[in-house]
Amino acid sequence: MQEALTNVVKHSAARHAAVSVTCDATRLTVEVVDEGPPVPPPAAAPPTERGFGLIGIRERAVAVGGGVRYGPEPGGGFRVSAELPTEGATP
Numbered sequence: 001m002q003e004a005l006t007n008v009v010k011h012s013a014a015r016h017a018a019v020s021v022t023c024d025a026t027r028l029t030v031e032v033v034d035e036g037p038p039v040p041p042p043a044a045a046p047p048t049e050r051g052f053g054l055i056g057i058r059e060r061a062v063a064v065g066g067g068v069r070y071g072p073e074p075g076g077g078f079r080v081s082a083e084l085p086t087e088g089a090t091p
Contacts, residue, residue, distance in 0.1 A: 003053045004032035004070075004080035012036035012078060023086060031081040038076045057082065 001019070008017045014036035022029045057080065058068045066084035073079050 001030045001032055001057070001080065001082055003057050007053055007080075008032065008034045008036075008078075014077065026086055028084045028086050029081065030084075031079060033073065033077060033079045035077045038072065054080070 005017060005019070008014055012034045014034035017032055017034040020029075020031045020033075054068070054070055057070075061068045061082050061084060064084055066082060068080065068082045070080040071078070
């Protein structure tokens with residue numbers, strides 16, 4: 001999720017981002033939410049500048065049995081949420 005924070009600095013006009021980490025018996029959830037302005041539809045962004053960091057986040061999460069959701073927030077900002085399994089993890 002370091003990539004999600006890097007994306008806030010590189011691509012958002014947000015001045016703040018919130019990071020939350022929650023865990024239960026089966027899942028670790030990490031979210032990064034920024035307060036940036038509304039995001040234009042993906043078609044408006046040049047294809048060479050969108051998605052590769054998010055694709056990498058998703059690939060790494062899927063590799064360990066997890067998943068990622070991301071997208072613009074209603075009213076502005078952007079959220080990246082990763083859920084990773086905790087089964088088999090050592091404390």
